[in-house]
Amino acid sequence: MLDNLLSNVRSHTPPGTSAVVRVRESGEWAIIEVEDNGPGMTAEEPARVFERFFRSDSSRTRQGGGSGLGLAIVAAIVVAHGGHVEALSAPGGGALFRVSLPLAADPDPGLAGPQPAPSGGTGSDADPLDSHEALDSSS
Secondary structure: OHHHHHHHHHHHOOOOOOEEEEEEEEOOEEEEEEEEOOOOOOOOHHHOOOOOOOOOOHHHOHHHOOOOOHHHHHHHHHHHOOOEEEEEEOOOOOEEEEEEEEOOOOOOHHHHOOOOOOOOOOOOOOOHHHOOOOOOOOO
16 A cells, blocks of 8 residues: 555656655554655546546656556555545645554454463463373383
């Protein structure tokens, strides 16, 4: 997602355009912003840039622009994770893309790896060499 946002800056701004990435927390949300100081977008473009196959005026882009899928992919990833994305711009004033993703309330315990066995049980943390049973080699 972040790669697509930064690729968008590289593809749709003049060489040497700088970009700033900011990450912060706001209440229950993680906010990721990518802002550039490029030529900005027209007044109509921010509302459409996340549509599949939308391409801005090619005169603003290097080498004719891209396929029109990069920002649509960003939007799909963000929505799939319960978030939202927006584009803000003014002609000549650069562009700001803001991604808001919900923070996880409680991590999924299944993602934390193996858990120790309850007291008295056997689990993956038990050392088989600590067994007090003797091996009977006569049988």
